[in-house]
Amino acid sequence: MSTSSIDNGVHNITNSNCEERAIRNNDDRINSLENGLSPTTNQRSTLINDNNERTWINSFNEFDRILSGSLLHLFYRLVDIIILIIGLSSTKNLCYRTNRLVLTSICLLIFYLIDLIIIIYFFFYNKSSNYRRLSEEEKIEQLRRVSALRGIFIFFKLIPVAIGTAYTLTSKLSETNNCELIRFSLGIVCVSTLLIMVIPPTKPELPTRRSLIVEGFILSWILIINLTYISTIGSSMKNVQHSSCIYYNSTDIYLGAPLKSYAYIGFILFSCTTLLHIIHLLISQLCYRLTNGRQLYIYYYGLQYFLTYFGALIVVYYFSVGALFLFQPRSGQPCRENAPNLYKTLLIWQWIRILFPLLVIPLILILCCLGVFFGIILSYCLPASITVPILELLRGWLAASPVPINPNPPATQENIDALPVVLFGQQPDQFNQTECAICQTNFEANEPVKKLDCEHLFHAECVTNWLLITRICPVCRRRMSSAN
Structure with a gap:
């Protein structure tokens, strides 16, 4: 629908997982998970004994x-x-x-x-x-x-x-x-x-670090869509000067269709959106390379999330107004006749950004219903001498197909909570570790970190997110014990 919706869609799966864990776990575990992300200097000792920071x-x-x-x-x-x-x-x-x-x-x-x-x-x-x-x-x-x-x-x-x-x-x-x-x-x-x-x-989530390559790929995709929109809209409204396509007073909104003014607002809106995405990429990569950048990024992420949320709100109502301009019978008014190129361009983008998501779900339902319908028809039309061997063959394939078993299932929350918490630099380290291998951020002196069975150290939130996916160490690939 919009650039902000594309970014929000990247996090939908992670958001749903966070919500499920929030229902399964109590508030103390949620607090301990999130507080481990950004402890300040005065809170390091408190973090070990008290997880009520928010x-x-x-x-x-x-x-x-x-x-x-x-x-x-x-x-x-x-x-x-x-x-x-x-x-x-x-x-x-x-x-x-x-x-x-x-x-x-x-x-x-x-x-x-x-x-x-x-x-x-x-x-x-x-x-x-x-x-x-x-x-x-x-x-x-x-x-x-x-x-x-x-x-x-x-x-x-x-x-x-x-x-x-x-x-x-x-x-x-x-x-x-x-x-x-x-x-x-x-x-x-x-x-x-x-x-x-x-x-x-989408709900906000704890920001996770993505590599520069992944961030660059996402930004490139956004730039392609937004720059294509900006260039096509800008070229189509260049020579439009007719008064019926320009907004003069409030009655022009519901009695006419000022498509040039509408396109100009979209031009400004998505130009600002593109600029914000570029700024977000630069700040996120800079914060993750600073010593205390993680805590700084959490506060910046709050500002970025609320800007994205209200930007999505503006975009929703912007395209709602555009739907009335382009699909209402009043779209046959003088602006459509005086600026046909502008009308067609806006109509195409309206289909791409708005109507396509609305048509995806009904299209999937129709295809599923057609598949079931034709399956039933073929089962009745074909003789049993053909359908029965086919069904038996499919059942044999399914029974013979190997069932994938995950040899390294996720660790339980109890196992993760039982991991010892130590202060970095206070105990001898045989690996001479200086940074977390997951987020690649340097440890600070006396920073509370979690230690695995293999003696490797990680930030609390990093190793928690990792072990909720698999119980093997990300460095030495040693399997975490089921009982700590």
Whole structure:
């Protein structure tokens, strides 16, 4: 959908794993894992005996739990509510009487307000003393019940969203302009809701170091997409001077289609996005090469995450407005006729960035259904003398195929917690280690590190992430003992 969404998609698998571990483990283990990432000089001795230090990611996840897991969607909810209220308050009385757009907007607004009331109610409940007395398992169970309750409203909300999308993008325009503002407001809310459902915002995670080659590959892919977008959009709007394609006042938004002004905003938006990605690459690589760069990078990552989040919010509503400009029947207005090249260019990019993710899931479902359908048809059409030997042959292949067994499964959290923690430089080291082999960052004097059975030393968070994948030492390949 956008450059920020591409970056967010790189971390989706890691985010889901972090969330699963957060449910399985208690808060003390999560704190010990995250606090090991950036101990300060005054906190090194405290880190060994006390794991209650928290990074901003801990605070973010805790506040998200208090809001029943709706923190990332809260800003989208508020923006949608404001847009619907603006559309309803500006609608003329004639539109209130018979128009279906108003009824759909009111129905959708009721769902949003109910969802917001549920979030506010449980927010105050989760801040009460009764909630603090609950055990961790009871808190998780309550969070699941609240999520299930909100999921019911989200499911029924899809009905007015689908109806509103059909009304705004397919119905013919009325001869009067009584309902055009509510039509535009409802269209933005419906399209943005579909986009957020397909590509939801991701939670922050502890930043992991990537090599310069991997970072360069990601940046190259982003540059190719963004520079292609910027060059094609810039060339297509170069000679467009007609007044119907330029924004002059607020009525031009819902009564016209100022495509040149819309393209100019996209030009600026994705130019800034490209520049931020380049800055992020330089700062991340610089921080990981400094002595205390890991702690500095965590604070920078907080700024970078919030910029990415609000940038994605702007991009979602930007493309929602573009969908109404390009697919609404009003797209046949003078700007499309006066600037056909600009219209076609924007339409192609709209398909690439917006509609393609929306079409992927239905396409997969259709292919799966067709596969099952044709499989059943062939099984009925072909004689048993053919289908039975084929099925027996496939079953024999599956039974004879070797089942891959991981000889080095991940270590358990108990084994990882049982690893001894030593202060670097305080004990003799037969390997003369100076840096962590995983993150390749130098150890500091008296820094708490974890020691494996083979006597190799690593940062706490580095070896924890490694052992959750495999129990072999990353240096000597010795298998970690199952009992420490």
